[in-house]
Amino acid sequence: MVVSKAWTLHQHFQGFPKASDFHLREETLPQPRDGQVLLEAVFLSVDPYMRPYSQTMMKEGDVMIGSQVAKVIQSYNPSFPVGCHVVSDCGWRSHWVCDGAELTPVLPDWPQDIPLSLALGAIGMPGLTALYGLEEVCEIKKGETLLVNAAAGAVGSVVGQIAKIKGCRVVGCAGTDTKVSYLKQLGFDQVFNYKTVTSLEESLREAAPHGYDCYFENVGGKFSSVVMPQMREYGRIAVCGSISMYNDTTPQTGILSTPQTGKLSTPQTGILSTPQTGLLSTPQTGPYVHTYMIFKQLRMEGFLCARWKHKHQQSLRRLMAWMTEHITGTGPTTSLRGPHLVITATVSGMPDPVKTGTRTHT
Ligand SMILES: NC(=O)C1=CN([C@@H]2O[C@H](COP(=O)(O)OP(=O)(O)OC[C@H]3O[C@@H](n4cnc5c(N)ncnc54)[C@H](OP(=O)(O)O)[C@@H]3O)[C@@H](O)[C@H]2O)C=CC1
Ligand SMILES: C/C=C/C(C)=O
Numbered sequence: 001m002v003v004s005k006a007w008t009l010h011q012h013f014q015g016f017p018k019a020s021d022f023h024l025r026e027e028t029l030p031q032p033r034d035g036q037v038l039l040e041a042v043f044l045s046v047d048p049y050m051r052p053y054s055q056t057m058m059k060e061g062d063v064m065i066g067s068q069v070a071k072v073i074q075s076y077n078p079s080f081p082v083g084c085h086v087v088s089d090c091g092w093r094s095h096w097v098c099d100g101a102e103l104t105p106v107l108p109d110w111p112q113d114i115p116l117s118l119a120l121g122a123i124g125m126p127g128l129t130a131l132y133g134l135e136e137v138c139e140i141k142k143g144e145t146l147l148v149n150a151a152a153g154a155v156g157s158v159v160g161q162i163a164k165i166k167g168c169r170v171v172g173c174a175g176t177d178t179k180v181s182y183l184k185q186l187g188f189d190q191v192f193n194y195k196t197v198t199s200l201e202e203s204l205r206e207a208a209p210h211g212y213d214c215y216f217e218n219v220g221g222k223f224s225s226v227v228m229p230q231m232r233e234y235g236r237i238a239v240c241g242s243i244s245m246y247n248d249t250t251p252q253t254g255i256l257s258t259p260q261t262g263k264l265s266t267p268q269t270g271i272l273s274t275p276q277t278g279l280l281s282t283p284q285t286g287p288y289v290h291t292y293m294i295f296k297q298l299r300m301e302g303f304l305c306a307r308w309k310h311k312h313q314q315s316l317r318r319l320m321a322w323m324t325e326h327i328t329g330t331g332p333t334t335s336l337r338g339p340h341l342v343i344t345a346t347v348s349g350m351p352d353p354v355k356t357g358t359r360t361h362t
Contacts, residue, residue: 008025009054040095085106129155143167211235218243234296
């Protein structure tokens, strides 16, 4: 019999997650039966979606949602032999018994010199999100200028690299100088630290004086309000995430920092009249986007990666091909690289990256 360690949501997050919101418990697992496998976690992921989805998908006491790369250590299912690696959505637990229905094998012939942890990153859900946001939502074209924020994150770093592979000019924003240097190494054309610039508006304008054709939105809130006036005509905005808003306890009010002159100059604020329940319950205020969208003829579309689930396998192979070209040096100089990871040693350390806001695999 195997005893699994599992992190549960002790109490729902209020504002930024705290250590006391989590509880580590042990669970004795049943012996796997015919058709089942026993998994052992190799890498666990901490992702921003856990913050909003914990509110809507979880009750207190549930095991934290999340994906992991796991190794099959006992198998009564010929599709998943002992020793193979799978991606499982079984949450923050060290071991798990399940049938194969919800398991995704990591790509066959995964190269030895590519870390398996990337199955949760550049060659996993975040990489797919980057690819779909650029190709399906932005429909990005060679020669266009793209802006991406949270650019050094799992999604943003892949967004910028794919856009470079496609022959675009890429501007990225990140919150530390180390991240800025990292993004320059990845080949981004212009990068700045949005926390230290004196004016976000001016920095964005200097980075792309003619404006942005595509905006890959990971952050939301006030950042987004500053970008809107700098979109080019027929621009496309892929609304992937709004991480700056996930921990809000009171609604943000968004006022453009420096009103401009002309038709699009006066930002308005507003409040949703009837708050709803659940994920969309917090009434948010901010400059309305309508005038920008009309007069610049913009397209803005929210999306979830799972919309293109039917393409996942072929898309993962494309991401892997870009990555392999980089490792072997056979591809263009802009071939894909994996974002940096922070490694911790044990399942017991899982809440730490949530508290510090660091992405971690263990
Ligand atoms: N639509 C979809 O299907 C998916 C959406 N997403 C979304 O994509 C976004 C990025 O995810 P991912 O790359 O995995 O995240 P990561 O955890 O890799 O990176 C997140 C980064 O966001 C930045 N950030 C955090 N808080 C703030 C804030 N208050 N204001 C501005 N920036 C902040 C930080 O970078 P810095 O130091 O540079 O500020 C942080 O490192 C998230 O919004 C996520 O919800 C992710 C996957 C799928
Ligand atoms: C699937 C992930 C969704 C977000 C919003 O992170």
